[in-house]
Amino acid sequence: MDRLKGKTAVVTGGGSGIGLGAARRFVEEGAFVYLFGRRADVLEAAAKELGSSARAVPGSVTDLADLDRLYAAVKSERGGLDIVFANAGTGNFAALGAITPDQYEQTFDVNVxxxxxxxxxxxxxxxxxxxxxxxxxxxxTMGTPQFSIYSASKAAVRNFARSWAEDLRGTGIRVNVLSPGPTLTDLALEVVGKEAFEALGATTPLGRIGDPSETGAVAAFLASSDSSFMTGGEVFVDGGFAQV
Structure with missing residues (x-):
């Protein structure tokens, strides 16, 4: 398909996991993609895999100068931008009573x-x-033991979309949330562990964890004109985990 032919996209956290899954699908559908993330070696490997329609720009979403450098490259090389997938995120487990200021600041710095x-x-x-x-x-949208800081940061992201849809009235720009459930990513395996994560996936109505390619397919839908009458919304790609 070529739903994104000629489009320019930025994907943060684009070197692996859900970001790379989306970037791969964007390229397959005709877009040129800027991969942005902290790990330069991972980004370069991802860009090499994706070929001439991808460019790696190392940097952190918490560093405003890095973001300025990213968008300066987009402007000079492509002239404008059609798709932003703000995907970079982080999190760790800590129950109430054991949460540290550093854990709070790191999670909200990246995720919000x-x-x-x-x-x-x-x-x-x-x-x-x-x-x-x-x-x-x-x-x-769910209560999650020992994961309240991450969960609160994602609730903030959900309200960003609702509020920004109003702020963007009249611009023709849409904003939506893509909410994954248990999905096989490096971050998930690092934070949760493979065995525990697979057990979590088994509790979904579909009985398994998701693959980043499945989330990437939905990201491509939201990026394309197929979702042209959608803004301020949330699409779950979670195997029914939070739905039943």
Whole structure:
């Protein structure tokens, strides 16, 4: 398919997991993709895999100068921007009573501040009809033991989309949330562990964990004109985990 032919996209956290799954699908559907993330070696490997339609730009969503450098490259090389997938995120487990200021600051810095400025700094380059996609989570609507800081950060992301849909009235730019459930990513395996994560996936109505390619397919839908009458919404790709 070529639903994204000629489009330019930015994917944060684009070197692996859900970000890479989406970037791969964007390229398959005709887009040129900027992969943005902290691990330069991982980004370069991902860009090499994706070929001439991808470019790696190392940097952190928490560093505003890094974001400025990213969007300066987009402007000089592509002239404008059609798709922003604000996907970079982090999290760790800590029960109430054991949460540290560092854990709070790190999670909110990446998941909330990072999303805010990834989007805000992209706006001057966004073309009418553009799509902003924010990575949410099933945890944004569910109570999750020992995961309240991450969950609260994703609830904030959900409200960003609702509020920004109002702020973007008249621009032709849409903003929606893509909320994965248990999905096989490096971060999930690092934070939860493979055995525990597979057990979690087994509790979903579909009885398994998801693959980043499945989330990437939905990201491509939200990025394309097939979702042209959607804004301020949330799409769950969770095997029914948070739905039943």
């Amino acid at each position: 501040k990072g999303v805010l400025f990834t989007v805000q700094k992209a706006l001057p380059l966004m073309r009418a009809g553009g799509s902003i996609i924010l990575t949410g989570s099933t945890t944004g």
